[in-house]
Amino acid sequence: MNAFKQAMSLVFSLDKELWHIIGVTLRMSLSSTAISCIIGIPLGVFLGSSRRFRGKALLMRILHTLMGLPPVVAGLLVFLLLSHSGPLGSLKLLFSVEAMVIAQCVLIIPIVIGLCASVIGINAPRLLETANGLRLPRTSKTKLLLIENKVPLVSVVLTGFGRAISEVGAVSLVGGNIQFKTRVMTTAIMLETNKGNFEFAIALGFLLIMIAFIINFAASFLKGNSYDYY
Amino acid sequence: MITINAIKKYAGKRCIVNIPHLTIKENECVALIGANGSGKTTLLRIIAGTIEADEGKVTIDSPGIHPYYMPQISFGFAMSVLNNLKTVLPKDMSKDEKQKAISDVLKLLDLEPLAKKVGSKLSGGETQRMALARLLITPKKLLLLDEPSSAADIKGIDLIETALIEFCKKNETTLVMATHSPKQALNIATRVILLQGGEIAESGAPEELLKNPQTEWGKQFMEHWRV
Numbered sequence: 001m002n003a004f005k006q007a008m009s010l011v012f013s014l015d016k017e018l019w020h021i022i023g024v025t026l027r028m029s030l031s032s033t034a035i036s037c038i039i040g041i042p043l044g045v046f047l048g049s050s051r052r053f054r055g056k057a058l059l060m061r062i063l064h065t066l067m068g069l070p071p072v073v074a075g076l077l078v079f080l081l082l083s084h085s086g087p088l089g090s091l092k093l094l095f096s097v098e099a100m101v102i103a104q105c106v107l108i109i110p111i112v113i114g115l116c117a118s119v120i121g122i123n124a125p126r127l128l129e130t131a132n133g134l135r136l137p138r139t140s141k142t143k144l145l146l147i148e149n150k151v152p153l154v155s156v157v158l159t160g161f162g163r164a165i166s167e168v169g170a171v172s173l174v175g176g177n178i179q180f181k182t183r184v185m186t187t188a189i190m191l192e193t194n195k196g197n198f199e200f201a202i203a204l205g206f207l208l209i210m211i212a213f214i215i216n217f218a219a220s221f222l223k224g225n226s227y228d229y230y
Numbered sequence: 231m232i233t234i235n236a237i238k239k240y241a242g243k244r245c246i247v248n249i250p251h252l253t254i255k256e257n258e259c260v261a262l263i264g265a266n267g268s269g270k271t272t273l274l275r276i277i278a279g280t281i282e283a284d285e286g287k288v289t290i291d292s293p294g295i296h297p298y299y300m301p302q303i304s305f306g307f308a309m310s311v312l313n314n315l316k317t318v319l320p321k322d323m324s325k326d327e328k329q330k331a332i333s334d335v336l337k338l339l340d341l342e343p344l345a346k347k348v349g350s351k352l353s354g355g356e357t358q359r360m361a362l363a364r365l366l367i368t369p370k371k372l373l374l375l376d377e378p379s380s381a382a383d384i385k386g387i388d389l390i391e392t393a394l395i396e397f398c399k400k401n402e403t404t405l406v407m408a409t410h411s412p413k414q415a416l417n418i419a420t421r422v423i424l425l426q427g428g429e430i431a432e433s434g435a436p437e438e439l440l441k442n443p444q445t446e447w448g449k450q451f452m453e454h455w456r457v
């Protein structure tokens with residue numbers, strides 16, 4: 001209980017390192033969520049609304065495998081890619097926030113594509129039969145698919161964000177958990193707990209949950225009210 | 231207008247549509263009738279081009295004419311009925327023209343009371359009237375309708391039938407519609423085609439076919455098809 005009190009005083013004392021960590025965490029997870037959605041949602045909408053084509057089943061199987069990719073494996077891949085002797089070593093991105101964002105995108109893009117495709121696939125056949133019968137142009141059809149699935153798509157984005165903000169393995173591998181540079185909430189909690197520095201860890205854990213709560217709350221406004229009653 | 235040549239459609243090994251030859255002329259109003267599973271929906275989908283036949287060909291040989299199709303279960307888009315109608319209007323229409331088209335079709339199908347309701351939350355019959363309104367809002371030369379009034383109440387059926395007759399006359403529209411209503415076939419159609427097991431069992435003028443079916447299956451079917 002004493003540790004909890006100290007944790008709260010850390011939260012409200014605007015501890016410099018604490019706020020830096022939160023800043024990096026938000027920058028990283030918002031960037032990787034945004035990039036993953038910009039790439040993943042169009043692909044997911046395409047996959048979910050397209051009819052069977054050659055290779056689609058194989059593609060979906062690969063996608064579902066990638067959705068369960070262990071974070072450390074994604075981290076290792078990006079690490080090798082960005083390391084000194086790796087193919088992208090000249091970019092000198094290893095142990096930077098950018099590297100962490102790249103690793104997270106490797107993890108999150110398949111999740112966004114896969115979930116988006118399943119969500120869209122539920123009512124796409126019926127919606128498209130009607131829309132094609134009306135000979136609507138492709139842009140209208142895409143717009144209708146997005147409007148129709150607004151609520152579940154917000155959930156897809158939130159799932160991506162949840163993955164980004166809670167992930168440890170990949171970001172500690174490629175970010176290196178460097179103080180005042182690439183240390184994020186999850187890697188900091190790991191470190192401080194290992195050091196026995198529980199107040200700091202609890203403060204971070206508390207804030208992590210608060211952030212998740214606030215973002216979900218904001219999203220429920222975005223989803224809007226719906227009058228479904230069954 | 232429409233020429234169908236040797237089309238076959240399979241579901242696995244079972245042939246669900248098999249039509250060696252069929253032509254539908256301009257301005258004809260064809261009622262497709264037949265028991266559940268006789269292939270009405272599948273045939274309409276093939277003509278509409280939303281699915282392809284496994285063999286044979288459908289040609290629509292009038293230049294610039296495309297089929298418009300209302301599925302058996304129409305989708306109400308998740309926006310107001312008014313916006314459902316706006317969504318289907320062509321971009322190059324002027325604001326006044328759009329306004330007029332919308333208010334005309336709202337009146338035609340008595341949709342004014344529903345204008346502000348959400349399209350995806352209408353009842354079955356309401357959805358059908360809205361779906362038809364989305365098609366009738368601008369002139370069309372070729373309409374394919376799959377049981378357009380199957381969920382409508384008696385007044386709704388009247389509205390739909392009157393609207394269709396008026397629309398087809400005004401725009402010289404060719405119409406192919408599936409129906410389970412003898413009255414509707416007599417009311418609207420200039421020809422009735424009876425399907426059985428994906429094949430054309432009989433085809434002819436509505437009164438004639440309904441009163442004097444020639445085939446054994448036709449006689450059996452018409453037993454239950456009294457007006």
Ligand SMILES: Nc1ncnc2c1ncn2[C@@H]1O[C@H](COP(=O)(O)OP(=O)(O)O)[C@@H](O)[C@H]1O
Nearest residue numbers: 241242246264265266267268269270271272273
């Ligand atoms: N996608 C499909 N897969 C398998 N069977 C189908 C499919 N579509 C239709 N069928 C079968 O084809 C037959 C004709 O169906 P349909 O054209 O919907 O009949 P109708 O509209 O006259 O009631 C039915 O027996 C149905 O089960």
Ligand SMILES: [Mg+2]
Nearest residue numbers: 270271302376
């Ligand atoms: Mg049917």
